[in-house]
Amino acid sequence: MNDYQRACELKDETIANRRYIHEHAEVGLELPQTRAYVMEKLKEYGLEPKVCGAGVTATLGKAGKVLLLRADMDALPIQEDHPDAPYCSKTAGVMHACGHDGHAAALLGAAKKLASERNFGGKVVLVFQPGEEGWSGAKHMMEDGLFERFPMQE
Secondary structure (H helix, E strand, O other): OOHHHHHHHOHHHHHHHHHHHHHOOOEOOOOHHHHHHHHHHHHHOOOOOEEEOOEEEEEEEOOOOEEEEEEEOOEEOOOOOOOOOOOOOOOOOOEOOOOHHHHHHHHHHHHHHHHHHOOOOOEEEEEEEOOOOOOOHHHHHHHOOHHHHOOOOO
């Protein structure tokens, strides 16, 4: 089975993940539902997620070159304009108008694929960042030691 076929197998789960995150939209740095959902999924995939700042990290692989994959997961303070959609935000005045629900779902899909195959050298660091929309989420994760825990090489 090639990578494209494997990705197609993840399609329905990726859509379900995006819809869940979209329905449970949260703004800023405190994303308790989103963070819990991401951590639950990573555990389901056999990973050991950790809280970093208000975000989530997980690693795959061994020592060697490090690749960091990052997705943002916060929403915007905007009212959803499609209340009849089955995955409409259930949080009044908050929605994923920015696509971060798709970014987080795509990274969960990559995590599942990488965790199931583990056929790569080096280490992959998964970073799910809150607060991308003006809340300095990356800065908070760095202040909590993101790059000390996961040094990057040139």
